[in-house]
Amino acid sequence: MKKPNELTIIEAREKIKEGKLTITQLVKSCLEQIKQTDKKINAFITVCEKRALEKAKKFEQILKENPKITEKKPLFGIPVAVKDNFCTKGIKTTAASKILENFVPPYDATVVEKLKKAGAIIIGKTNMDAWAHGSSTETSDFGPTKNPHDLSRVPGGSSGGSAAAVAAHQTIAAIGSETAGSIRQPAAWCGVVGLKPTYGRVSRWGLIAMASSLDSPGPITKTVADAALLLRVIAGKDLRDATTLPNPVPNYEESLEQISPSKITLGIPKEYFLPEMEKEVKEAVERAIKTLKKIGFRMKEVSVLNPKYSIAVYTIIQRAEVSSNLARYDGIRYGRSREFFGKEAKRRIMLGTYVLSAGYYDRYYAKAQKVRKLICQDFERIFSQVDALVAPTSPYLPLKLGQGKDEPMFGEKQDVLVEASSLAGLPGISINCASPQKLPVGLQIIAGQKKEELVLQIAYQYEKGKD
Amino acid sequence: MKKKSLTINHLAKLAHLKIKEEKEKLAKQLKETIEYINILKEIDTTKIPPAFGSLDLKNVSREDKVQESLSPSKVLENAPKKRDGYFVVPRIRWEE
Numbered sequence: 325m326k327k328p329n330e331l332t333i334i335e336a337r338e339k340i341k342e343g344k345l346t347i348t349q350l351v352k353s354c355l356e357q358i359k360q361t362d363k364k365i366n367a368f369i370t371v372c373e374k375r376a377l378e379k380a381k382k383f384e385q386i387l388k389e390n391p392k393i394t395e396k397k398p399l400f401g402i403p404v405a406v407k408d409n410f411c412t413k414g415i416k417t418t419a420a421s422k423i424l425e426n427f428v429p430p431y432d433a434t435v436v437e438k439l440k441k442a443g444a445i446i447i448g449k450t451n452m453d454a455w456a457h458g459s460s461t462e463t464s465d466f467g468p469t470k471n472p473h474d475l476s477r478v479p480g481g482s483s484g485g486s487a488a489a490v491a492a493h494q495t496i497a498a499i500g501s502e503t504a505g506s507i508r509q510p511a512a513w514c515g516v517v518g519l520k521p522t523y524g525r526v527s528r529w530g531l532i533a534m535a536s537s538l539d540s541p542g543p544i545t546k547t548v549a550d551a552a553l554l555l556r557v558i559a560g561k562d563l564r565d566a567t568t569l570p571n572p573v574p575n576y577e578e579s580l581e582q583i584s585p586s587k588i589t590l591g592i593p594k595e596y597f598l599p600e601m602e603k604e605v606k607e608a609v610e611r612a613i614k615t616l617k618k619i620g621f622r623m624k625e626v627s628v629l630n631p632k633y634s635i636a637v638y639t640i641i642q643r644a645e646v647s648s649n650l651a652r653y654d655g656i657r658y659g660r661s662r663e664f665f666g667k668e669a670k671r672r673i674m675l676g677t678y679v680l681s682a683g684y685y686d687r688y689y690a691k692a693q694k695v696r697k698l699i700c701q702d703f704e705r706i707f708s709q710v711d712a713l714v715a716p717t718s719p720y721l722p723l724k725l726g727q728g729k730d731e732p733m734f735g736e737k738q739d740v741l742v743e744a745s746s747l748a749g750l751p752g753i754s755i756n757c758a759s760p761q762k763l764p765v766g767l768q769i770i771a772g773q774k775k776e777e778l779v780l781q782i783a784y785q786y787e788k789g790k791d
Numbered sequence: 792m793k794k795k796s797l798t799i800n801h802l803a804k805l806a807h808l809k810i811k812e813e814k815e816k817l818a819k820q821l822k823e824t825i826e827y828i829n830i831l832k833e834i835d836t837t838k839i840p841p842a843f844g845s846l847d848l849k850n851v852s853r854e855d856k857v858q859e860s861l862s863p864s865k866v867l868e869n870a871p872k873k874r875d876g877y878f879v880v881p882r883i884r885w886e887e
Contacts, residue, residue, distance in 0.1 A: 430865040523845050537844045566851040567844070636828040647806060654807075656880055658869030662807055670808055671817060674799075675824055677806040691831050693841030698834065700842055732820035733827060749845025773845070 328353035329493045333402050333550040336496055340387070340401050341394045347387070347401035347445075350496075351380040354403045354447055358494045366469050367479075367489040369408045370416050371448040376403065379445045393443070398553060400443030405495040407486050408449040409456055409532040410541070412436050415446065419532045420464035421454040422664045423653055433530025434565065435499060435541050435558045442557045447495050450485030454666050455650065456501065456534045458482055459509055459735035460728055463668045468725060471513060473763055477722040480510030481735075486544045487514035497554055498544045503535045504638050504746035505718075505739030507542045508754035512717035512766020515756040517783070518544045519551045520742075522773050523749035524569040526555075527562035535645035538746055548755065548784040552576035555776060569774065576780055583781040585620035590769075590782070591710030593628040596741050601719040604758070608765035609716045612757035612786065616714065619789040621782070624710055629702045633695060634743040635736050640679050640692035641747070647676025671732060700748045707772040712782055715741055717754040717766030742768065751776045753783045757790065 328336065328350045339345035355373055362368055383401045387393060394400045406412065409419040411429035413436075418424045432440065439446070453463040461469040461484025469484040471477040472492035479488040483500030487510035490498050500507040502520040511518025519542045526541040533539060543554035559573045592613065597606065617623055650673055655661035665673070679688035706713065718741060728734035736743070745752050750773055754766035767786070771778045799818050803810045810817060863876050872879035 427869055430861055430868055524848070563853045567846060567848065569846070569848075633831065633834060636831050639824065640828055640831075651807075655871065656878055657866075663809060665808065667813065670810065671820060673806045673808060674802050674810075674817065675821055677802050678821065678825070679828075681802075681805065688828060688831075690841060691836060692828075693843060694836035694839040695831055695834055697839050697842035698836070700845060730820075732824050747845065 329357045329496070331496060332546045333399065333497050333553055334547070336402055337394065337398070337400070347383050348377065348380040350401065351376050351403055351445060351447070354495055357492070358448070361472075361492050361494060364470060364475055365472055365488050365492055366467050367450055367485040367492065367494060368405070368448045369418055369420065369451050369466050369485070372415060372446055375415070376445050376447050383443070383445070397443030398557060399439065402444050403447040403496050404439055404444040405447050405450050405486055405489045405498040406436060406439070407452055407483050407498070407500050409452060409501060410436055410499065411530040411532070412446060412449065415449060417449065417532070418466070419455050420452045420466055421666065421669070422465045423659045425660070427659055429530075431530065434527035434562045436530065438558050439499070450483070450489055450498060452485055453482035453668075455532070455646070455669055456482040456503060456506055457646070457668045457672055457735070459505060459738040460723065461485060461510070462725065462728070463666060465666060470725070471722050473515060474722065476724055478513070478725055480513035480718070480722065482506040483544060484510045487511050487516055487518065490514070490516045490544050490546060497546070497550055499541060499558070500544045501531055501539060501541045502746065503538045503642060505742040507544060508717050508742050508752055508766065508768055509739060511544055511754045512756070512768070513722040513764060515758070515764030516544055516546060517548055517551050517753065517755050518542070519555060519753045519776070519780070520746070520751060521555060521559065521776055522569065522751045524567045525559050525751070525774070525776065527560070527565040527568050529562055529564040533649040535642040536649060537645060538642065548753070548780060548787045549577060549580060551753070552580055552780045571774060574777055576777060579777050580781060580784045583785065585785060586622070588712070588782065589622040589624055589710045590616060591624055591626040591706060591713045593626055593713055593715055595628050595630055596715035598719050598740070601716065602721050604721055604763065605716050605719060605765050608758045609767055612767045612790070613714065615790050616786060619785050626706055626710060626713070628706060629699060629744065631740045631744055634699060634747060635733070635740055637692045637695045637699065637747060638743040639733060639736050640688050641696065643672050643676035644680050644689050645676070647673045647680065696747050699744050703745070703748045703750060703772070712769055712771040712775070712778060714767060714769050717741060717768040721763050721765070745770045749773055751779050753779045755783050755786060
């Protein structure tokens, strides 16, 4: 039988509803797992032990008085870990940087507010690449997170702490944020489900900004159904973030089964099967494609814009937005002075300043914005031919710690297969497609803007149909 | 070599960063990155408008209504130096 911390959101919710599990037992079970494993994994920067236990006790009392509360609050009593770049009222929020080591926000990010409103219990704040700059969680000023499947390897990043915490059953689910790859890639390398919604589907208010035209908060979970549930809780228009979409939020859980695979055509972008792709990744993804065919999906090979251009566009736009966003850290209103920026942040600020400076703006920044338009147009063309794309999330297996040291574009090259869809603001999910007992490999499914439902439905079919 | 260091110094000044011992290494890394991003020259973008984002939302506004916001004491809570309800900033005026 599964231990409480090993349950999914949906399983834990049922058990709580049926009275087979108390909220305190569930919270304690996660805290116990953190105590036993986090010295090695280092997925958390802050564990909210006292707060979480107090909340659990309080919630149990509420449940006793009002057993129907679980119907109104879809995450009632469920422990959720939150990446440490989301502001949490009264809980230290560092973005894994020494600059914010002692920063305690006086307000909650919209995502956190929504989680709390749905009844979630914040179990802790997870480790990440400092300022989300990286794809390995090694640039954290508080030490790297290790991959729970192999402690000599990185969990991916930047939401590496969130993905590792879910994989190691230290929490029931987690929240991450993605600029280009930061949810999907660590989910791939930790063998969990990571969903990057359409840009604007989830509010960025209270999320420590990296690249504002790209940042998208999203769920990291054990199953597709949990991702659907969590997305429904955190999505929606927010007056405090003018880029949020006005469209109503569908009930992603209820529509999970509403798909006829034989009516759906999945595109396989041949440019995403790079020559440098590792053998294990290729095998796992090819097997997943066979499974999708067996389920009944129609498959079609397609050709897309070479992803090497996305690396360049992403590098320019992201560095430019980073240099502007990090300008606010002056040590006057909150946080420490700019001398506390790590090497990676400095490197990014410098390049961003360069591409935005007089005489270089047109050559780099304006040019990148135009190629970004071409990338958007390329996806429009593709999605007139197929309903969604399936491809590897990363060309590589989880790297060994230290492998990307001092490589100035390490993260960008790691994220080569997720950058284009991020630049176009598209939703994408990563789901494990490796055989059991093997190192995880992510299969990603990408669809047009606002098509989270379709992405979840395809992933759900795959999850059910894989051996 | 001298010119490159000057550029680094200038960028660091613009970005309010102090770059000391790692200057040469940083210059080399920036050069590598710039060489890579130059591949965009291969793409013809003459008639392409820039994409400033991925969404087509325009002129998003909300009702002009007073809403609750953080109190001054909450806003100042994390400031290392404050006085009489203000942030204390370093002296900006100086004599030439």
